[in-house]
Amino acid sequence: MSTVAPPGTGQLTPEQLVEAYRVMRTIREFEERLHREFATGDIPGFVHLYAGEEAIAAGVIAHLGSDDYVASTHRGHGHAIAKGCDVKGMMAEIYGKITGLCKGKGGSMHIADFDKGMLGANGIVGGGPPLVCGVGLTAKVKGTDQVAVSFTGDGGSNQGTFLESLNLAGAWHLPVIFVVENNGYAESTSSNFHQSGIDVAKRADGFGMPGIIVDGFDFFAVHEAAGEAIERARSGGGPSLIECKVNRYFGHFEGDQQTYRGPNEVEDLRRTRDCLDAFARRVTDAGVLEREALAEIDASVKTLIDDAVREAKAAPDPTAADVLTDVYVKY
Amino acid sequence: MARRITYQQAINEALAQEMERDPTVVVFGEDVRGGAGAPGEDDAWGGVLGVTKGLSPKFPDRVIDTPISESAYIGAAAGAAASGLRPVAELMFVDFLGVCLDQIFNQAAKFRYMFGGKAVTPMVIRAMYGAGIRAASQHSQALYPIFTHIPGLKVVAPSNPYDAKGLLIQSIRDDDPVIFLEHKVLYTVEGDVPEEAYAIPFGEANIVREGSDVTVVALGRMVPFAEQAAEELQREDGISCEVIDLRTTSPLDLETLLESVENTGRLVVVDESSPRCGLASDIVARVAQDAFGDLKAAPQMVTPPHTPVPFSPTLEDAYVPSPEKIAAAVREAAGAATAGAR
Numbered sequence: 001m002s003t004v005a006p007p008g009t010g011q012l013t014p015e016q017l018v019e020a021y022r023v024m025r026t027i028r029e030f031e032e033r034l035h036r037e038f039a040t041g042d043i044p045g046f047v048h049l050y051a052g053e054e055a056i057a058a059g060v061i062a063h064l065g066s067d068d069y070v071a072s073t074h075r076g077h078g079h080a081i082a083k084g085c086d087v088k089g090m091m092a093e094i095y096g097k098i099t100g101l102c103k104g105k106g107g108s109m110h111i112a113d114f115d116k117g118m119l120g121a122n123g124i125v126g127g128g129p130p131l132v133c134g135v136g137l138t139a140k141v142k143g144t145d146q147v148a149v150s151f152t153g154d155g156g157s158n159q160g161t162f163l164e165s166l167n168l169a170g171a172w173h174l175p176v177i178f179v180v181e182n183n184g185y186a187e188s189t190s191s192n193f194h195q196s197g198i199d200v201a202k203r204a205d206g207f208g209m210p211g212i213i214v215d216g217f218d219f220f221a222v223h224e225a226a227g228e229a230i231e232r233a234r235s236g237g238g239p240s241l242i243e244c245k246v247n248r249y250f251g252h253f254e255g256d257q258q259t260y261r262g263p264n265e266v267e268d269l270r271r272t273r274d275c276l277d278a279f280a281r282r283v284t285d286a287g288v289l290e291r292e293a294l295a296e297i298d299a300s301v302k303t304l305i306d307d308a309v310r311e312a313k314a315a316p317d318p319t320a321a322d323v324l325t326d327v328y329v330k331y
Numbered sequence: 332m333a334r335r336i337t338y339q340q341a342i343n344e345a346l347a348q349e350m351e352r353d354p355t356v357v358v359f360g361e362d363v364r365g366g367a368g369a370p371g372e373d374d375a376w377g378g379v380l381g382v383t384k385g386l387s388p389k390f391p392d393r394v395i396d397t398p399i400s401e402s403a404y405i406g407a408a409a410g411a412a413a414s415g416l417r418p419v420a421e422l423m424f425v426d427f428l429g430v431c432l433d434q435i436f437n438q439a440a441k442f443r444y445m446f447g448g449k450a451v452t453p454m455v456i457r458a459m460y461g462a463g464i465r466a467a468s469q470h471s472q473a474l475y476p477i478f479t480h481i482p483g484l485k486v487v488a489p490s491n492p493y494d495a496k497g498l499l500i501q502s503i504r505d506d507d508p509v510i511f512l513e514h515k516v517l518y519t520v521e522g523d524v525p526e527e528a529y530a531i532p533f534g535e536a537n538i539v540r541e542g543s544d545v546t547v548v549a550l551g552r553m554v555p556f557a558e559q560a561a562e563e564l565q566r567e568d569g570i571s572c573e574v575i576d577l578r579t580t581s582p583l584d585l586e587t588l589l590e591s592v593e594n595t596g597r598l599v600v601v602d603e604s605s606p607r608c609g610l611a612s613d614i615v616a617r618v619a620q621d622a623f624g625d626l627k628a629a630p631q632m633v634t635p636p637h638t639p640v641p642f643s644p645t646l647e648d649a650y651v652p653s654p655e656k657i658a659a660a661v662r663e664a665a666g667a668a669t670a671g672a673r
Contacts, residue, residue, distance in 0.1 A: 069414060102447035110445040114413055120446060124437050130406020131438065137407055138414040141357055141393065148410070161434070164403035171398055326448030327482050329506035331534075331582050 024054040050078035052249035055275035059222030071128030076121025091308035097315035126159025136174030155186025175233035201243035216246030345499035360421025367396035406434035412454035425458035440483030463516040471640035473603040490554035492522035497531030534582030542573035560657035596627035631660040
C-alpha cells in the first residue's frame with residue numbers, strides 16, 4: 001500500500017481536462033438539481049446523491065473505453081454520467097417515465113446501460129463486485145484488453161461479496177479494479193465504528209494485490225492512481241484496489257435529516273474540499289484552461305440539466321400494460 | 332443414433348457438445364475440474380460427483396475451478412453473461428443458494444426487467460438437488476419453488492437422461508438465466524440418448540404415461556415414482572393414471588395439465604419440496620381456479636412433511652414421497668381409498 005503524492009495537471013491534454021471538468025460539473029448540476037426537485041415531491045422513491053464525490057467517477061472512468069465496464073452502487077448517478085449514459089434518459093428514468101433509460105422500470109437505484117458498459121446502479125450494497133469479476137473473465141476468455149471497475153462504498157467494503165470478489169479476482173488474475181469510495185458513512189453509521197481497520201486499502205495486502213489510498217476530492221490524484229491500476233489490469237498485471245477518502249454533500253438518501261453529522265461538517269467540506277473548486281484552481285493557476293472556458297461549460301451543463309428536468313416532467317408515464325413486458329427475452 | 336447412457340453422462344455430453352459448438356460457453360464452479368494448482372493430477376474430480384469429468388482436458392481454458400465463494404462466482408456468472416459469455420456455473424448442492432441468493436434473485440433475474448428490456452443475461456446455474464443419499468438437512472433439499480417464485484428465472488429439473496441432455500442444451504442456448512437442477516439419485520439411471528445435440532423447449536410438459544382416471548403431475552425423481560405407482564394402480568386397482576412430467580416449473584405448461592384434468596377430473600401432484608407455498612400447492616391452486624368445474628374430487632398433494640430433510644436412512648425414507656404414498660393419494664382422488672391406505 002502506498003499513497004499518491006499530489007501531482008500537477010499531469011499528462012492530461014487541455015481537451016481531456018475540459019472533458020473531465022464537464023463530467024464533474026454535469027454530475028454536480030444533476031445532483032444539486034435533483035436535491036431541489038426531490039424536495040418538491042415530484043420524484044418518486046429513493047434517491048441517493050453523489051455530490052462531493054465527482055472527482056472519483058470522473059478520475060477513474062476517464063481511463064475507460066465504451067467496451068470497458070463499471071458496476072456501480074445505490075449512489076450511482078455519477079458513475080452513469082461519467083460512463084456516458086444519456087443524461088436526459090437518466091433524468092426521465094428518475095422521474096419514472098417511459099422515456100427513461102430503463103423505461104421507468106428501474107429508477108435511480110437501477111440506472112444501467114449495458115451498451116455503454118454500465119452494468120447498473122445497484123440497490124444491494126456490495127452487489128457489484130462479483131459482476132465485474134465476470135466481466136474480467138469474459139475479457140480473459142475472449143482475449144481482449146477490456147477491464148472492469150467496481151465502485152463500492154465503505155459500507156459495501158464490509159460485505160462478503162466484496163471480500164470474496166477480491167479473492168476471486170486475485171485467484172483468477174482478472175483485469176478488474178475495485179474502487180472504494182470511502183465517504184465515511186455506511187448510511188448513518190460512521191466508518192470509525194463499522195470498519196475494523198480504518199483503511200480499506202490495507203485489505204488488498206491480504207489478497208496479494210496492490211492497494212492504494214488517494215484523496216477522493218482530488219481529481220488528479222484519483223486519475224493518476226486509476227491510470228496505473230487500469231494500465232496494469234489491461235496488460236495482464238491483475239487486479240488492484242483503490243480507496244478514495246471522500247465525503248458526501250447530502251444525506252444517505254434524500255430526506256435524510258443527517259443528525260449524525262458534526263456541526264458545519266458539510267459547509268466546511270463545501271468551502272475547503274470541493275473537487276470542482278480545486279480542479280478549477282489547479283488548471284487555471286497552471287494556465288492550462290481559462291476561467292471563461294470553465295464558465296462556458298458551467299452554462300452549457302446548466303442548460304442541459306434544465307432541459308433534462310423539463311423534458312422528464314413533460315414525458316409520458318409508462319402504461320399499466322408495460323408492467324408485463326421485458327421480464328424474459330422469451331418465455 | 333441413440334444408445335444407453337446415464338443421466339450423469341447425458342449432462343456431461345451436453346456440456347461438451349455445447350462447448351465444442353460455441354466458444355463463449357464456459358464452465359466454472361467448485362471442483363468442476365478438481366485438482367487445479369495441486370501437485371497431483373488435474374481434472375482429478377471433474378465435479379464433486381464426477382459430472383464434469385473429462386471436460387477440462389478438452390477445454391482447458393474454459394473449465395475453471397473456483398474458490399469456495401459462491402456469491403463471487405455466481406455473481407461473476409451474471410457479469411460474464413452480461414458481457415458476452417454463456418457461463419454454466421455449478422453451485423454443487425442447491426442448498427448452497429443460501430450463500431449466493433442475492434446474486435441470483437436480485438441481480439441476474441432482474442437485469443432485463445429493471446434495465447428496461449435491454450439486458451441479456453444468458454447464464455445457467457447447475458446444481459444437485461433432492462433427498463435419497465443420506466446427505467442430511469443441508470445437502471438434500473428440493474428448492475425449486477424458491478427459484479420458481481422469482482420472475483426472471485427459468486427453472487428446469489429433468490427426470491431422465493434424454494431430457495437431461497436436451498433440456499441442458501436448451502438451457503445453455505437460452506438467453507435468460509436458467510436454474511438447472513439435477514437430482515443426484517438419478518445420476519446413475521440409464522436411458523436412451525441420441526448422440527447428436529438436440530434441444531427440448533421449455534414449458535412443454537411430457538405426458539410420460541397416458542391414462543383416463545387420474546392426472547398425476549410430477550417432477551424430477553418423482554416422475555419415475557409416479558410411473559411406478561401408476562403401474563401398480565393399473566395392475567391392482569384398475570385405475571388408469573395419466574402421468575405428466577413438468578420438466579420445467581418456470582415456465583409452467585399449465586395448458587397440458589388443464590387438458591388432462593379436463594379428461595380425468597382428478598388431480599394428484601407429487602412434489603419433493605416442502606409443502607408450504609410449494610409446487611404442489613401452486614399447481615393445485617391454478618387448476619382449482621382455472622378448471623374447478625372439471626374436478627370430480629378434491630386434488631391431492633403428495634409432499635414431504637414440513638420438516639428439514641433428516642439424515643438417518645429410516646427417517647429419510649419416511650420423509651420422501653414414495654410410490655406407495657402416491658398410490659394412496661391416487662386412490663383417495665379416485666374415491667377408491669380403503670381404510671388405512673393413507
